[in-house]
Amino acid sequence: MSEDYTSKRLHIRRPPLFLSLWWGVGGCIILLILLVSIFINSDLLLNLYDFGVRLIGAQKVDHKLDFAARLSVLELALFTIIFFSAILRFLVKGFQFVLRGFNEIVTPWMPANIPETFINHSEVDRGFMERTLSVYKPLTPFLSGILGGNSMFVTPVRRGIIEEIGEMLKMRVRRVIVAVLVLIVTLMLMNWFKTEAAADFLSDIDLESFIPVMADSYHPIILLPFIILIIFQVGLAFTEYLSSLLLIPRRQPSTVADEGMEHYRGFGHPDQVFSRLPEIGQSLQWEGFLNRVNCSWDQKASVAVGDVGEFTGRIFIEQQPRPLEENSDKAAIFGLVLGWIMLLFGMIFYLFLLLPTPLQTGDLNPIFGVVYIAAMGTAASVATHSGSRFIGYGKTLLESTTFKSIGMLVRIRGTLSRADIKVGKSIADSIESSNVVVRSDFTASFWAAELISEAARLDSKRELLALERIPEAHGWIEYFRSEIENLRDEGVRPIGVDLEGQDVGELINSNLRVSALRSGAIERAQLEAGHQGSEEPLLIGMGGNIAPEEDHEGITSTPVGHDEYKECPDCAELVRARARICRFCGYQFEQE
Numbered sequence: 048m049s050e051d052y053t054s055k056r057l058h059i060r061r062p063p064l065f066l067s068l069w070w071g072v073g074g075c076i077i078l079l080i081l082l083v084s085i086f087i088n089s090d091l092l093l094n095l096y097d098f099g100v101r102l103i104g105a106q107k108v109d110h111k112l113d114f115a116a117r118l119s120v121l122e123l124a125l126f127t128i129i130f131f132s133a134i135l136r137f138l139v140k141g142f143q144f145v146l147r148g149f150n151e152i153v154t155p156w157m158p159a160n161i162p163e164t165f166i167n168h169s170e171v172d173r174g175f176m177e178r179t180l181s182v183y184k185p186l187t188p189f190l191s192g193i194l195g196g197n198s199m200f201v202t203p204v205r206r207g208i209i210e211e212i213g214e215m216l217k218m219r220v221r222r223v224i225v226a227v228l229v230l231i232v233t234l235m236l237m238n239w240f241k242t243e244a245a246a247d248f249l250s251d252i253d254l255e256s257f258i259p260v261m262a263d264s265y266h267p268i269i270l271l272p273f274i275i276l277i278i279f280q281v282g283l284a285f286t287e288y289l290s291s292l293l294l295i296p297r298r299q300p301s302t303v304a305d306e307g308m309e310h311y312r313g314f315g316h317p318d319q320v321f322s323r324l325p326e327i328g329q330s331l332q333w334e335g336f337l338n339r340v341n342c343s344w345d346q347k348a349s350v351a352v353g354d355v356g357e358f359t360g361r362i363f364i365e366q367q368p369r370p371l372e373e374n375s376d377k378a379a380i381f382g383l384v385l386g387w388i389m390l391l392f393g394m395i396f397y398l399f400l401l402l403p404t405p406l407q408t409g410d411l412n413p414i415f416g417v418v419y420i421a422a423m424g425t426a427a428s429v430a431t432h433s434g435s436r437f438i439g440y441g442k443t444l445l446e447s448t449t450f451k452s453i454g455m456l457v458r459i460r461g462t463l464s465r466a467d468i469k470v471g472k473s474i475a476d477s478i479e480s481s482n483v484v485v486r487s488d489f490t491a492s493f494w495a496a497e498l499i500s501e502a503a504r505l506d507s508k509r510e511l512l513a514l515e516r517i518p519e520a521h522g523w524i525e526y527f528r529s530e531i532e533n534l535r536d537e538g539v540r541p542i543g544v545d546l547e548g549q550d551v552g553e554l555i556n557s558n559l560r561v562s563a564l565r566s567g568a569i570e571r572a573q574l575e576a577g578h579q580g581s582e583e584p585l586l587i588g589m590g591g592n593i594a595p596e597e598d599h600e601g602i603t604s605t606p607v608g609h610d611e612y613k614e615c616p617d618c619a620e621l622v623r624a625r626a627r628i629c630r631f632c633g634y635q636f637e638q639e
Contacts, residue, residue, distance in 0.1 A: 054157040054505055059370050059448060061505050066383075066445050067151035073387060074144025077137055077394070084398035085134070122416040126402050129424045133397035156505070162368050162450055163508040165500070168341050171511050172361065175456045175494035178302045182510050189213060193288065197295050202501050203510050204447045205294040205378075208440050212287045215436075219284040222429075223277060230273040233418065272422030275396075279426055283433050286385055290440070293378035300513040304496035307524045313535060314487045317344060317358050317459065320534060324457065327530045328364045331523065333452075336367030346463060356463035358487070361456065368450035368500060368509070379444035386437030393431030396423055447503050449512070454498045455523045461489020491531060495520035 054061070165171050174180045185191055185199045186206070190213045201209060314320065325340045332338055344360025401423050466486040497520055499513040612621045618632040628635055 054159075054161050057161070057369055059161070059505065060155050060157065061448065062151060062156070062442065062446055064152070064155075066442065067148045067155075069148070069383065070144045071148025071152065074141045074146075074148060076391075077141035077144065080391070080394055080398065081134060081137055081141065084394075087399070088130075122420060125417060125420050125424075129420065130397070130401055133394075133401075133427070137394060137397075158506050161505045162448070162500075162502045163506065164339065164341070166508040166510060168363060171363065171454075172456060172458075174302055174511050174514055175304050175496070176458075178304075178514075180300075180302055180511055180513075182512065183300070186210070187213060189217070190291075194291055194295055197297070197299070200296050200299055201294055202447075202512055204443060204501060204503050208443065209291050209294055211436075212291050216284055216287055219280050219287070223280045223284075226273060226277045226280060229422075230270065230277065233270065233273060272419055272426055276422055276426045276429070279429050283389075283429070286437075290378060290382055290385070290437070293381055300499070301516075302514045303516050304494045304514045305516055305521045305524055307493040307528065308490065309493075309528055309531070310488075310490050311461075311531060311535065312488045314489065316485045317346070317360060317461065317463070317487050317489065320459065320531065321360055321362055323534060324362055324527065324531075325364065327527065331366065331453075331526070333366040333369065339363075339365040339367070339452075339454075344459070349462070357461075358463055358489075359458075359460045361458045363454065363456050365454035365498065366452045368452040368498075371449040371451045371499065376444050379441045381441075382437045382444065383441035386434045386439075386441060388434070389430045389437065390434030393427045393429075393434060396427035396430060401427070443503075446505075447501060448505060450498075450500045450502065450509065452498050452500070453495070453517075453520055453523065455493065455495040455520070455527065457494075457527065458492045459489050461487050463487050493524045493527065495523040 170181050182203055183200050186194070186201075186209065190209060191198055193216075194209070198209070321342050321344055325338065325342075328338050328340075340362065342360070342362040344358060346356050346358035349355040349357050401420060464486050466484050467481075496514040497517045498511060499515065500509040500511050502509045611624055613624050613626075613636075614620070615622055615629040615632065615634050617634040618629060620629065620631045622629055622631070626636065
């Protein structure tokens with residue numbers, strides 16, 4: 048495909064090159080951490096395997112396990128499921144990042160014919176005429192309250208991210224409450240184990256092995272995952288709130304366009320205007336790209352006036368949109384960096400801290416070992432999922448593109464009527480041209496501005512974000528005003544007669560012969576009247592015969608007195624005695 052109308056010619060690369068490099072390098076780091084984890088934990092995994100074999104052997108001998116052994120089995124099973132699930136998941140994620148990143152570097156995604164048109168052109172018309180854009184609407188009361196009034200002016204792409212973060216903030220509050228309650232219950236349980244009531248309740252269980260865990264020195268190890276979980280939830284809530292603030296614009300976007308209006312009379316069919324305006328706008332193209340055109344119009348008969356119609360129409364002409372050069376998107380970079388940090392922390396929790404040292408050496412009670420693994424696994428899951436979400440936010444922001452272009456909207460409202468036009472058919476003419484054409488009189492309203500639009504992806508349709516008044520847009524209005532005026536010369540015009548045509552030539556020759564016969568008859572009649580001494584002029588029939596009493600159609604003519612006519616000294620034609628100008632040649636008679 049030709050590159051004349053592709054994103055490559057516009058110098059748009061999606062995703063950006065540095066993002067593709069980020070994917071590739073990040074995937075390699077994930078795979079490297081996996082290898083280090085497997086190498087460091089290899090001895091631990093072997094010991095756990097031997098411990099599991101011994102437990103199974105003891106179960107075969109005793110046919111039952113004591114309470115502590117059962118907890119150890121549960122602890123071992125929980126650790127194994129979480130650890131190996133994390134290994135498998137990060138292995139897949141690492142290869143995905145590597146393949147995606149290097150594939151995008153080698154074959155960047157640069158689709159042709161971009162960007163797409165607007166999602167809804169009626170919203171574009173509304174923005175021009177009413178100076179309001181429907182993409183800007185208040186967020187939920189919760190988000191509006193914590194983010195401020197300007198939050199309603201976020202773009203559609205950022206709005207989706209903010210709304211998702213808002214739901215996560217609500218969930219963070221619930222999770223913090225649950226984590227605090229679990230922490231309180233754990234503290235109470237640890238203190239309860241030291242009481243006589245616990246000894247009576249657990250009389251059938253050998254508590255000697257549980258005595259070391261009652262020491263205060265072990266409490267930080269037991270409480271650490273819960274504290275980490277609470278800190279994580281609070282920290283994530285703060286970072287999500289901060290990232291939302293970075294997405295909020297500092298001012299309301301402009302929605303003002305240059306306006307104009309003009310009245311036009313005497314045009315032809317309105318389709319002439321709508322079909323010619325795109326051609327006129329070709330001189331305003333940007334670097335050879337074709338203008339974007341969207342046109343529609345409708346007509347209907349007038350209810351009040353017969354043989355008259357009404358029509359309304361609109362045409363939107365836009366230059367080829369080009370990418371808007373902006374500074375680096377701080378919100379996108381912040382989301383990517385924060386996401387990768389949380390993702391790496393989650394990996395560390397999963398792969399290195401899931402089983403603490405006292406549990407590895409058997410010094411910690413299996414009860415609290417199970418609690419620790421569950422809490423640390425939850426903290427690791429929260430970190431990795433939040434990191435993936437923030438990476439997704441950054442990717443979404445960097446894949447979206449903002450465009451700028453100059454556009455003009457012309458709305459026309461007018462009336463349609465018939466224009467009957469005749470050329471020729473005077474007293475002495477026999478040839479005429481007659482035709483009926485459509486006449487339109489209308490009022491044209493103009494709006495022009497620099498358009499700022501956004502596409503979620505290169506091949507997505509755009510949303511209008513702002514309308515800016517610039518001098519070049521005002522020049523568009525003046526240009527189209529004058530060009531529409533020039534179209535008037537091509538409006539209501541008579542259809543001429545082709546004098547070179549065969550039929551017209553035969554008609555002209557016939558008319559010349561008729562005129563010659565008429566002139567000869569008049570001359571002969573005047574000579575005969577002079578020979579007979581008659582001084583009264585005669586009316587000559589159209590057939591060339593003199594009939595003072597009756598013409599060729601049987602209509603009686605009455606002789607006219609000599610005093611009522613006089614002869615023109617220039618053309619020798621008879622005119623009324625009171626005439627001041629000869630109707631044949633224009634000679635002016637002297638006033639008597």
